[in-house]
Amino acid sequence: MRRVLVAGIGSTPFGRHGDATITSLALHAAGAAIAESGLDRARIGSLYLGNFIAGPLTGQEVLAGLVADGLGLAQIPCTKVEGACASGGIAFRHAYLAIATGLCDVAIAVGAEKMSHADTASVTAALNCAMDNAADGVSGLTFPGLFGLAARLYGERYGVGRAELSAVVRKNKGNGLRNPLAQMGATLRDEEIEASPQICDPLRLYDCCPVSDGAAAVVLAAADLHAELTAQPVEVAASVQTRGSPRIGGHRDLCSFDATVSAARQAFATAGIEPRMVDLVELHDCFSIAEIIDAEDLGLIPRGESAAWAREGRTGVGGDRPINPSGGLLAKGHPVGATGIGQIYETVLQLRGAHPNQVRDAAFGLTHNLGGTGVACTVNILKRLDA
Amino acid sequence: MAALSILTCSACGRLDAGPRDMCPACAGALTSMPVEGAGTLVSWTVIRRPPKSFREHGAYCIAIVDLDAGVRITGRLRNTPAHAALGERVSLVGCQDRIPVFALDR
Ligand SMILES: [Zn+2]
Numbered sequence: 241m242r243r244v245l246v247a248g249i250g251s252t253p254f255g256r257h258g259d260a261t262i263t264s265l266a267l268h269a270a271g272a273a274i275a276e277s278g279l280d281r282a283r284i285g286s287l288y289l290g291n292f293i294a295g296p297l298t299g300q301e302v303l304a305g306l307v308a309d310g311l312g313l314a315q316i317p318c319t320k321v322e323g324a325c326a327s328g329g330i331a332f333r334h335a336y337l338a339i340a341t342g343l344c345d346v347a348i349a350v351g352a353e354k355m356s357h358a359d360t361a362s363v364t365a366a367l368n369c370a371m372d373n374a375a376d377g378v379s380g381l382t383f384p385g386l387f388g389l390a391a392r393l394y395g396e397r398y399g400v401g402r403a404e405l406s407a408v409v410r411k412n413k414g415n416g417l418r419n420p421l422a423q424m425g426a427t428l429r430d431e432e433i434e435a436s437p438q439i440c441d442p443l444r445l446y447d448c449c450p451v452s453d454g455a456a457a458v459v460l461a462a463a464d465l466h467a468e469l470t471a472q473p474v475e476v477a478a479s480v481q482t483r484g485s486p487r488i489g490g491h492r493d494l495c496s497f498d499a500t501v502s503a504a505r506q507a508f509a510t511a512g513i514e515p516r517m518v519d520l521v522e523l524h525d526c527f528s529i530a531e532i533i534d535a536e537d538l539g540l541i542p543r544g545e546s547a548a549w550a551r552e553g554r555t556g557v558g559g560d561r562p563i564n565p566s567g568g569l570l571a572k573g574h575p576v577g578a579t580g581i582g583q584i585y586e587t588v589l590q591l592r593g594a595h596p597n598q599v600r601d602a603a604f605g606l607t608h609n610l611g612g613t614g615v616a617c618t619v620n621i622l623k624r625l626d627a
Numbered sequence: 628m629a630a631l632s633i634l635t636c637s638a639c640g641r642l643d644a645g646p647r648d649m650c651p652a653c654a655g656a657l658t659s660m661p662v663e664g665a666g667t668l669v670s671w672t673v674i675r676r677p678p679k680s681f682r683e684h685g686a687y688c689i690a691i692v693d694l695d696a697g698v699r700i701t702g703r704l705r706n707t708p709a710h711a712a713l714g715e716r717v718s719l720v721g722c723q724d725r726i727p728v729f730a731l732d733r
Contacts, residue, residue, distance in 0.1 A: 364678040374646050379701045379726050380674060380681040381689050388672030389691055396713050440672045488691060489644050489699040494670055 241340040243463035245473040246622065248277025249585045254454035254573030255423035256356040262291075262298050265455035266352035267310045269578075273348065273457040274311070278470025281311060284459070285344025287318040290331030290351040291577035293366040297358050307350055316344075324370035325526065326611030327351065328456070328580025329481070329618030335460050336479045345462045351582065352455035353575035363451050367576075370612035372486040384448055384527065386488065386613060388440030391529040394495045395442065397544070400532075402442070404547035406433045408528040409446050411556055412564050416571025418596045421582075423573035424450050447528040452573030456581040458588070474591040477604070478510035478621040484614040497614035500537035504608075504619050508539070511621040513604060515539045518621070520590050520599040521561070522583035523608040525568040531555075534608055535563060538619070557597045565590065565597040580609035580618060591624045603627035629719040630661040631727055633698055644700045662696035664719020664727070669693055673707050690729055692717055702727035 250272025252265050266289070274281050289304040300306075304318035323330045328351030335349035355363055364382055371377045395401055409428065416425030428446065436445035466473065484499030485491050491498065508515060521540060525531035532546040540561055541549050549555050555563040566572050566586040569579060587605035589595040604627060607620045634645040638655025650657055669691040677684055688704040704711070705720055705728050716732040 360676065361679045361682060364676065365680065368678050375644070376701045378724075379689055379703060380677060380684060380687055381701055382674055382676075382678055384676070385672050385674050385689050389670040389689065392672060393670040393713060438673070438675055440674055443672075487644075488701050494691065 242342060244336050244339045244476045245461050245463055245466065246458050246476065246584065246588050247279060247461040247469045247473050248273040248459035248471055249588050250276065251421055251456040251582060251585045252454050253421045254452045254575055254582065257354070257453040262294050262300060262352050262354035263303065263306050263310060265354065265453060266303065266307045266350050269455040270307060270311055270348060270350045270457040273459045276471045277459040277461065278468060279346055279459060279461060281313060283346045284313050284316065284348050286316050286335065286338045286347045287313060288331040288334040288349050289320045290327035290349070290580060291320055291353060292322055292324055292327045293369060293576065294354065296366045296369065298354050303352065323616035324611030325524065325576050326580060326609045326616040326618055327577040328582070329609030329620070330616065332458065332581055332584055332620065333479045333481050333618055336476055339460055339462050345465060347460050348457060349460065349581055350455065350457040351578035351580060353577040354453045355451045355575065356453050375487045376613070382440070384440040384443060387527040387529050388443045390494045390533060391442050394529060394533065397495065398547065400547040402434060403430070404532070404551050405447055405528040406430045407550040408525070408531050409433050409570060411550065412525060412568040412570040415557065415565050415597050416567025419567050419572060420596065422567040422571050423452055424571050425567055443527060443529070449526050449569040449574040452575040454573060454575035454578045454582070456578045456585050458581060458584050472592045473625065474588050474622050475625055476620065477623045478507040479618070480506040480510065481618045483616055486613060486615040488613060491614065495533055496537055497533070497610060497617065499614050499617035500534060500608065500610060503617045504538040507619040507621050513621065518604050518606045519562070519602040520565055520587070521563045521606045521608065522566055522568070522586050523563060524610040525564055525570050526574060528570065531563060531568065534610065538606070538608060557599060562599045565595065565599055580607070583607035583609060584620065584622070587622050591622060629664050629721055631664045631694070631719055632659045633662050633696065634658070635660045642696065642698050644698045662694060664694070666692040666694040666717055668711060668713055668715045668717050669699065670713060671704055671711055690717065692729055700727060702729055705730045
């Protein structure tokens with residue numbers, strides 16, 4: 241496998257984009273990533289686009305071809321991939337593979353979603369496409385519901401309550417406040433979080449990520465092209481994708497996702513580093529409890545201790561294990577298909593030393609993107625070239 | 628107590644809550660088998676903002692139950708409890724639109 245660099249990044253702000261089409265959001269992000277890389281767009285040999293629900297929510301498909309056409313790319317393979325909330329991460333990995341295996345020297349991964357124009361019940365119904373609708377879906381279970389179930393079980397098992405969930409919410413909303421791309425940064429007090437409406441007991445509104453529009457893109461290049469790049473590149477040290485059970489009954493434990501556990505193990509082995517060497521993590525906090533579970537599944541925090549780490553501030557930007565300095569899905573937003581690539585965008589800025597919530601001397605960053613009921617997962621480890 | 632239909636593999640005997648087309652362990656043929664609707668509560672939550680197709684149900688309570696027969700299923704609790712301890716005993720009381728509905732034994 242060849243060494244692969246992230247050569248350019250681009251992103252729209254995450255949030256409400258009113259009349260902008262999903263295609264124009266994607267073009268905005270992709271155009272910025274190409275311009276930053278300094279590479280001629282004629283050299284892009286393949287495009288992968290991550291999207292989840294443009295069909296049901298916007299009536300627009302063939303996004304990969306539409307975006308390539310808008311960018312004026314050559315007659316290259318353009319592929320849309322779908323893995324629910326992990327769609328963006330999967331697109332990134334395929335672009336990485338195209339270069340690592342030598343199929344092309346330059347590739348682009350784009351993620352996009354447009355959701356805010358639809359009413360909540362339609363969005364919830366569309367998101368439920370990520371469930372096995374012949375099994376769990378018939379019960380009326382929703383994604384907030386799945387994480388409500390996990391939060392209750394985790395809470396009872398480890399003696400974790402409102403204070404710990406709120407600590408995650410306060411941290412991520414606070415980080416989001418300083419990220420110009422974030423949809424919902426805020427300075428919150430525990431009382432405000434506790435006063436927000438119940439969504440799926442014990443989860444409240446502030447425990448849930450918002451509905452978002454947005455797009456993010458990265459240009460990847462073979463390491464041989466290093467001298468031609470105009471932006472500071474970072475290296476992809478590992479890019480792993482796994483699957484887990486699409487059904488609740490297939491998970492051994494509601495407080496763990498097998499797909500994350502196995503993806504993380506493979507990623508650390510491939511990158512040749514230990515979890516303690518990771519300087520910052522952008523992980524899939526679709527709900528506050530998800531951040532607590534994910535950090536343990538990734539091997540970054542021992543089982544049952546993640547909530548206490550959040551409460552003690554150890555996962556803050558200046559803590560010993562910074563998690564979601566971007567604000568995460570909770571504050572930055574979750575335009576589903578764009579999220580995995582947005583995480584790469586944030587991590588590249590950190591490794592360049594140019595993030596608004598900079599983690600000091602960051603050399604290794606990890607991103608974690610989880611889809612559906614843990615049915616699809618990607619974990620990437622990025623590193624500074626001198627690390 | 629009401630009975631529930633699950634699947635069993637005719638080749639390896641594996642149980643599955645279904646629906647499934649073939650045994651995921653050995654690709655053997657699956658046949659349905661009635662089991663007692665008794666089990667323990669793994670976790671529960673209340674869906675207060677249902678998706679479109681469940682709107683008319685109002686708020687409802689989802690339960691994950693480990694049946695004594697040895698499979699985990701997703702169903703509902705008949706009434707939204709003020710408190711239900713995890714590990715509490717539950718029994719199937721019926722089905723509503725193919726959804727198994729349980730009640731706390733106490
Ligand atoms: Zn079998």
